[in-house]
Amino acid sequence: MPEPTQRLWLERSRLQQLLDSLGERGFEVHGPVVRDGALVLAPVRAVEELAVGWRESQAPGRYRIEQSGSERVFDVVNGPGSLKPFVFAAREPLIRVEMDGPGGGFRAHATLPEERAVAVVGVRACDLAALAVQDRVFLHDRYPDPYYAARRRGLFLVAVSCTRSASTCFCTSLDTGPEATTGFDVALSELEGGFVARAGSPAGEDLLAELALPEAPAETCVAERRALDACAEAMPRKLDPSDLPELLYDNLDHPRWDDVAERCLSCGNCTQVCPTCFCHDERDEPSLDSGHSLRVREWDSCFSLEHSYLHGMQVRSRIRDRYRQWLMHKLATWIDQFGSSGCVGCGRCISWCPVGIDLTQEVAALRERSA
Amino acid sequence: MSASASEAGYLLPEPAEIVEKRTYGSDIHAYRLRLCDPSARPRFDFMPGQFNMVYAPGVGEVAISISSDPDDEDLEHTIRIVGRVTRVIERLQVGDVLGLRGPYGHGWPLQEARWRDVLVVTGGLGCAPVTGAIDYMFRRRASYGRISILHGVKKPTDLVHRERFEAWRREPNCYVGLTSDTPERSWRDRVGVVTELFEEVEIDLDLTVVFMCGPEVMIRFAARILERRGVPASRIFVSMERNMKCAVGLCGHCQFGPEFVCKDGPIFSMPRIARFYGVRGL
Numbered sequence: 337m338p339e340p341t342q343r344l345w346l347e348r349s350r351l352q353q354l355l356d357s358l359g360e361r362g363f364e365v366h367g368p369v370v371r372d373g374a375l376v377l378a379p380v381r382a383v384e385e386l387a388v389g390w391r392e393s394q395a396p397g398r399y400r401i402e403q404s405g406s407e408r409v410f411d412v413v414n415g416p417g418s419l420k421p422f423v424f425a426a427r428e429p430l431i432r433v434e435m436d437g438p439g440g441g442f443r444a445h446a447t448l449p450e451e452r453a454v455a456v457v458g459v460r461a462c463d464l465a466a467l468a469v470q471d472r473v474f475l476h477d478r479y480p481d482p483y484y485a486a487r488r489r490g491l492f493l494v495a496v497s498c499t500r501s502a503s504t505c506f507c508t509s510l511d512t513g514p515e516a517t518t519g520f521d522v523a524l525s526e527l528e529g530g531f532v533a534r535a536g537s538p539a540g541e542d543l544l545a546e547l548a549l550p551e552a553p554a555e556t557c558v559a560e561r562r563a564l565d566a567c568a569e570a571m572p573r574k575l576d577p578s579d580l581p582e583l584l585y586d587n588l589d590h591p592r593w594d595d596v597a598e599r600c601l602s603c604g605n606c607t608q609v610c611p612t613c614f615c616h617d618e619r620d621e622p623s624l625d626s627g628h629s630l631r632v633r634e635w636d637s638c639f640s641l642e643h644s645y646l647h648g649m650q651v652r653s654r655i656r657d658r659y660r661q662w663l664m665h666k667l668a669t670w671i672d673q674f675g676s677s678g679c680v681g682c683g684r685c686i687s688w689c690p691v692g693i694d695l696t697q698e699v700a701a702l703r704e705r706s707a
Numbered sequence: 708m709s710a711s712a713s714e715a716g717y718l719l720p721e722p723a724e725i726v727e728k729r730t731y732g733s734d735i736h737a738y739r740l741r742l743c744d745p746s747a748r749p750r751f752d753f754m755p756g757q758f759n760m761v762y763a764p765g766v767g768e769v770a771i772s773i774s775s776d777p778d779d780e781d782l783e784h785t786i787r788i789v790g791r792v793t794r795v796i797e798r799l800q801v802g803d804v805l806g807l808r809g810p811y812g813h814g815w816p817l818q819e820a821r822w823r824d825v826l827v828v829t830g831g832l833g834c835a836p837v838t839g840a841i842d843y844m845f846r847r848r849a850s851y852g853r854i855s856i857l858h859g860v861k862k863p864t865d866l867v868h869r870e871r872f873e874a875w876r877r878e879p880n881c882y883v884g885l886t887s888d889t890p891e892r893s894w895r896d897r898v899g900v901v902t903e904l905f906e907e908v909e910i911d912l913d914l915t916v917v918f919m920c921g922p923e924v925m926i927r928f929a930a931r932i933l934e935r936r937g938v939p940a941s942r943i944f945v946s947m948e949r950n951m952k953c954a955v956g957l958c959g960h961c962q963f964g965p966e967f968v969c970k971d972g973p974i975f976s977m978p979r980i981a982r983f984y985g986v987r988g989l
Contacts, residue, residue, distance in 0.1 A: 431718055435764045439803030441722050441743065442764045446715035478970055479955035482714035588986050615959030618952045622765035629765035631718075636959070643960055645950045647789055657988030665962065672965035 343557050344549035347530040348407060352383045354494070354522075355457065357546055363455035363492055366422075368412060373401055375415030377422075377456060386458070387412045394502035394683065397692025410458050410526050413502045416688055418463045418611030422454060423470060423487045427634040430483065430618065434628050447630070448486055455492040459520065461513030462505075462682040464495055466611030468519055472674045473614050492539060495520035499527075499563040504683030506573040506696055512680045514567045525560045532560045573686075575696040576703075577677060581668030583703055588660070592701045597656035599691050604637030606685035606693075607662065612670075612678050615643065638662050663695060717955065720762040720806025721747050726781060728801055731867040734788040735832070736797060737774065739781045740805060751807065753777055754814030755839035756946065756974045759784065760954050762806030763795040770951040770969070772836040773810060776846060782807065785835045811954040812973050815840040816944060820916040824852040826908065828929050830859045830901050830921030832867065836946040836973065837920040845878055855882040855908045859901030859925065863887050863894040882908055902929050905936070912937040920946040927985040930977055943977040945984075964989060 346354065358365045359381065367380040370387045380386060392401045392412045401412065429447040436442060474484035498505075498514035507513030516523040521540035524531040532552045535541040552560075607613040617636040622629040636643060638661050644651035652658045670678030679695070686694045727739035742748055751759070753773050760768040761784055769792045775783035788797045799805065817840060825844060829837055844851045856875055860866050866885065876883040884904040885896035897904065902925075915938060919926045930943055949961035949968040956970035964983035966972060983989050 431715070431720075433720070433764055433806075439799055441804045442720075442806065443722075444719040444806070446718060448715060474957070477956060479717055479957065480714065481957060485714070585982065588983075588989070614957065616952075616957075618768075618958060620765055620767045626765055633953075633958075638959065643950070646948060651949065652988050654988055660988070661962070664964075669962070669965040673967070 342534060343552040343560070344533045344544060345530060345552040345556060346524065346533045346547070346549055348409070350547065350549075351409065351531070353547055354543070355381065355383065357543055358455040358457075358492065358494075361453070361543070363453045365455045365457060367457040368410065368415070370401060370412075374399060375401065375412045376417050377415075377419075377458075380457070383409065386410075391500075392502060394504045394687040395692070396504070396686050396694045397689055399687045408526055410496045410524075411500055413498060413500060413505065414460055414463075414682060414684065416609045416684060418609075418682070418684070419456060419459060419467050419491075419493075420470065420611050420613075422456060422491060423467070423484050424474065424614060425449070425483070425487070427632060428483060429630040429632050431631045432628060433620075433631070435622075435626060437626070446482070448482055451486050451490050453490045453492065454487075455494065457494040457496075459493050459495045459516075460498060460682070461495065461516040462507045462680045463611055464493065464516055464519040465507075465510075465512035465680040466682065467493075469612045469674070469676055469678060469680065470614065472676065473612075477674075493520045493522075495523040495536075497523060497525045497564055499525065499567050501567050501571045502683060502687070503572055504686040504694075505571055505681065506575050506683060507681035508568050508571050509573075509575040509696075510577060510677060510679060510681040514571070515564045525564065527556065527559055527563060532556060573683065573696055575679070575681065575699060577667070579703070580677070581664075581671050583699070583706060584664045584668040587702050587706055590702050590705070592698065592705070593656040593660050595701070596659050596693060596698055597654065599693055600655050600659050601691060602639045602655045602658055603690060604639035605688045605690060607637040607639060608635065609684040609688045610666075611680065611682060611684070612666075613637070617642075638665070663698060666695070667699065717808065720760070720764075720768070720808045721751075722804050723782065723807045725799055725801050725803050725805065728799075731785075732864070734797075735785060735867050736788070737783055737785040738796075738799075738805070739775070739783045740807065741781050742807070743804065748780065751782060751810060753810035754817060755843045756814030756836055757810040757812050758836075758954075758973065759807045759809030759811070760951075761786070761796065762808070763792050763799075764804070764806060766795045767792045768806075768808075768952075769793060769796075770811075770954060772839065772946075772973075774835050774839045776839070776842060778846075785838070787832060787835075809954065811969055813971075815918055815974050816916070816976075817843055820844075821850045822852065824911050824915045825854050826910060826915050826917045827854070827856045828901060828917065828919045828921070828926075829857070830925040831861070832865055834858065834868075834920050837918055838868065838871065840918060841875065845875065848878070852914060853880050853882070853909075853911075854878070855884070857884045857886075857901050857904040857908065859886045859888070859904070859921075861887070862889045863891045884908065900928075901925060902932055905929075905932055910936060910938065915942065917943040918946075919943065923985060930984075940977040940981060945975050945977060945980065947972050947975060947980070
């Protein structure tokens with residue numbers, strides 16, 4: 337059995353064997369595929385279904401994907417979807433209540449999801465970091481969430497360290513990438529002709545042992561190091577976290593909040609693509625005959641007016657209030673609440689913002705004229 | 708039940724029968740509730756200031772503070788009719804069944820306040836989160852020093868619990884001050900805002916603990932005046948309200964700066980929230 341840190345060589349032609357082994361182990365395998373002009377994580381059986389040869393260009397308010405003809409499987413950095421829906425369902429029933437009629441008794445029971453073994457191939461370091469952030473929120477707080485826990489238990493993660501970044505990426509600023517260093521079962525780095533592979537868990541070791549891969553030659557490991565370093569070096573976007581959370585706490589009335597409110601549509605796209613945003617609504621959905629009711633939770637957004645509803649009013653009635661809530665939660669109050677930043681530097685909120693609001697620029701603007 | 712299903716137990720509303728319903732004014736009802744399964748009662752042990760999620764089956768939940776005494780077998784919730792869920796609860800009568808899950812949050816620091824003077828400052832309708840604490844102290848009268856209760860309303864008809872204030876007024880070593888922003892012929896108490904009543908109470912700066920509940924603007928002004936008079940901010944406690952859905956710090960709605968009002972509050976000491984208190988739109 338290989339040592340956990342041992343680097344192995346997986347020829348590109350053998351990637352299918354890795355997918356097959358996962359399938360044989362009972363995993364429903366998901367990977368990055370191109371659908372409707374963007375990268376999504378979807379069920380896959382064959383390597384050809386993956387986003388082979390595709391590359392994206394991302395910029396504030398812009399996401400385009402095109403075929404380069406290359407053999408590389410994991411050149412697209414990311415799409416709007418992260419690991420979030422695999423563990424925190426966009427919509428799910430929490431409890432079912434059987435009712436005896438108006439004013440009568442009732443019986444409630446939990447509707448926990450069936451545990452499924454799901455393997456996700458092609459997970460980026462920023463999304464592994466986001467999963468760790470979500471684990472802290474959902475599993476390691478006062479009330480661990482059994483719905484999240486059930487999905488999380490069945491997850492097997494094949495990470496891909498980034499050798500390419502999008503222009504919207506800033507993981508190096510938050511120390512979450514581009515290299516996958518923790519939180520995976522298997523990590524790959526894509527080079528010419530194949531992948532450097534290493535295990536990060538006993539289950540990952542077991543999988544790689546089955547493939548009986550040769551050790552990666554030293555020069556290949558050097559090439560991997562170079563590629564990862566070059567990706568980190570080339571990352572153009574930066575977010576300086578050194579004065580967070582205080583920078584935001586000291587600038588609650590900064591004029592920049594009005595400035596960004598002029599541009600922000602309050603659509604909530606940023607919260608839907610964010611791999612860590614966890615706000616959700618809970619409501620009862622009774623059957624037509626009122627015989628039973630489902631308590632359903634569904635992703636919500638702090639950009640909706642209802643989010644801050646209180647006694648017939650909205651606490652955060654202005655867009656500046658809602659943008660400030662979102663940015664302050666991501667970068668400041670999250671640190672107080674959970675001991676880490678709520679932002680992992682994936683840049684999705686920048687690309688998928690219809691008006692191209694870039695949080696790194698908003699933070700820089702707050703700092704420029706800080707109180 | 709599997710191990711993981713019991714992990715979700717805290718999400719399940721417990722059926723409770725309405726054994727008494729009292730109505731105050733036009734839109735406030737106090738419901739005395741008895742758990743249908745009496746063996747569940749220990750799980751509902753609480754301190755005044757904590758709240759339960761009150762469930763109208765098939766409709767939804769609302770966060771309501773518990774207004775009964777912790778030693779009572781029954782649990783009481785005083786509910787103002789303001790929205791979709793409370794309008795359904797309003798129609799329920801004695802014998803009907805509601806759901807309860809809780810208790811959630813932290814209550815008033817009633818242990819820490821023992822052998823001290825307590826100044827209660829409230830405003831607006833109901834002041835339900837603090838009435839349970841006042842009753843708690845009077846039922847354990849020897850453990851508390853002077854109790855001063857200052858309550859302000861916008862207009863005299865907003866005072867829905869006058870008989871409670873009159874009863875407290877008759878207690879020894881207690882001062883009750885009532886004030887209304889707008890006068891009316893029948894109003895024999897003071898006219899003005901609640902902070903004007905501070906002139907009428909003696910505050911032992913070394914002993915006094917302050918409990919406040921009401922509109923944020925009132926609390927902000929009151930806290931400022933009290934701190935100026937020398938009451939340490941660390942002895943001023945405030946009840947906060949925000950939108951609540953899950954009550955377990957996960958749905959995100961009740962966030963107030965770094966705090967989740969449901970699990971970190973709803974009672975906060977002033978220094979903990981002072982930095983954000985009164986900031987518009989937070």
